[in-house]
Amino acid sequence: MEAETQGDWVAMVTARAPTNIAVIKYWGKRNQKLILPINSSISITLNPHDLSATTTVAVSPSFTADRLWLNGKEVSIEGDRYQNCLREIRSRATEVTDPKTSRIITKKDWESLHVHIVSKNNFPTAAGLASSAAGFACLVYALAQLMGVRERYKGEISSIARIGSGSACRSLYGGFVEWDMGKDDDGKDSIAIQLAEEKHWEDLVVIIAVVSSRRKETSSTLGMQDSVNTSKLLLHRAKEIVPKVMVEMRKAIKERDFATFARICCADSNQFHATCLDTSPPIFYLNDTSKRIISMVERWNKAEGTPQAAYTFDAGPNAVLFAPDKAKACELLSRLLFYFPPASDKKISSYVVGDVDMLAFKE
Ligand code: ADP
Ligand code: DP6
Ligand code: CO
Numbered sequence: 001m002e003a004e005t006q007g008d009w010v011a012m013v014t015a016r017a018p019t020n021i022a023v024i025k026y027w028g029k030r031n032q033k034l035i036l037p038i039n040s041s042i043s044i045t046l047n048p049h050d051l052s053a054t055t056t057v058a059v060s061p062s063f064t065a066d067r068l069w070l071n072g073k074e075v076s077i078e079g080d081r082y083q084n085c086l087r088e089i090r091s092r093a094t095e096v097t098d099p100k101t102s103r104i105i106t107k108k109d110w111e112s113l114h115v116h117i118v119s120k121n122n123f124p125t126a127a128g129l130a131s132s133a134a135g136f137a138c139l140v141y142a143l144a145q146l147m148g149v150r151e152r153y154k155g156e157i158s159s160i161a162r163i164g165s166g167s168a169c170r171s172l173y174g175g176f177v178e179w180d181m182g183k184d185d186d187g188k189d190s191i192a193i194q195l196a197e198e199k200h201w202e203d204l205v206v207i208i209a210v211v212s213s214r215r216k217e218t219s220s221t222l223g224m225q226d227s228v229n230t231s232k233l234l235l236h237r238a239k240e241i242v243p244k245v246m247v248e249m250r251k252a253i254k255e256r257d258f259a260t261f262a263r264i265c266c267a268d269s270n271q272f273h274a275t276c277l278d279t280s281p282p283i284f285y286l287n288d289t290s291k292r293i294i295s296m297v298e299r300w301n302k303a304e305g306t307p308q309a310a311y312t313f314d315a316g317p318n319a320v321l322f323a324p325d326k327a328k329a330c331e332l333l334s335r336l337l338f339y340f341p342p343a344s345d346k347k348i349s350s351y352v353v354g355d356v357d358m359l360a361f362k363e
Pocket of ligand 3: 131132
């Protein structure tokens, strides 16, 4: 057997992180660089085997630059978001013994080793299903594992994910998660906290209706920047409304009160999209199918006199629907299929993965 040369070895880690769907939306930053929000938010983290990002990070002395492949295509890693995450993780790297080869990688080694990152999302990227949340949570977590980063305080890894994409800080926790906006200028207190584990409200069903898998025209980052600069409604929402509904939403989750949960969730989504419309130039994330889904749920809820289902839309046209239990979820699915029958020439790409049913509608 040949002696191993310096460039022969590779150490790698693969991780998977789920997306999270906000039921009280984060929209707007008070600090762009540190990604500090103008309001707190609450989200539900999906199961990692449902909508998720899978990321492999590898180092080898033969790598000559940091590189990133996203969904099979190489993309630039030069952007501030990636660079900030890499820098923060590298600065915390410790000595690691690679479990496969027993090779020791010292603190000094990490300074010069380049990293190759390969990531894939199992759901549409940049289409309003929080791919940036799953993507950055996964990247930061995988890098931290590879480089032996141990949290010095609870939430340190989540805070590094936050500087990749704000919503990513919530994906490091399962179940129901709050991102407390914090008060400090340095962002130390702008952290994600788990409100309740997933099993706290096991009956709750999440259904994702993919209306369009196309990339959105306005990224969340640029959209919220324009909203902060031009929408008075957004400032009113952040300062006056969100602090109150945060209290109500925390309570609804704690008490598994679906009626209140549904009312706040739908209202918050509609208010968020109203701030998008109040932005100059206006941002349209919802399309006609999205609006028909809203009407369908509203009509059903009104007819029954109490919420049967809830909807929320992130920065994109795709619907995230909630039902209080499996029976209602089945009814909701059959209503969706009735109002949005799959095109006869297209196979409906409907699949049930864990607790999340994913339906693709024709565009
Ligand atoms: P979304 O609504 O999907 O979160 P955003 O506009 O917030 O859309 O963010 C999309 C961006 O997030 C992508 O253009 C890419 O830069 C980044 N991103 C998405 N998925 C990943 C991933 N798996 N790994 C690294 N970065 C990702
Ligand atoms: C509508 O976290 O994608 O999904 O921090 O600029 O990366 P950046 O934005 P991002 O914004 C998410 C906006 C939202 C609401 C939410 O997830 O809370
Ligand atoms: Co995003």
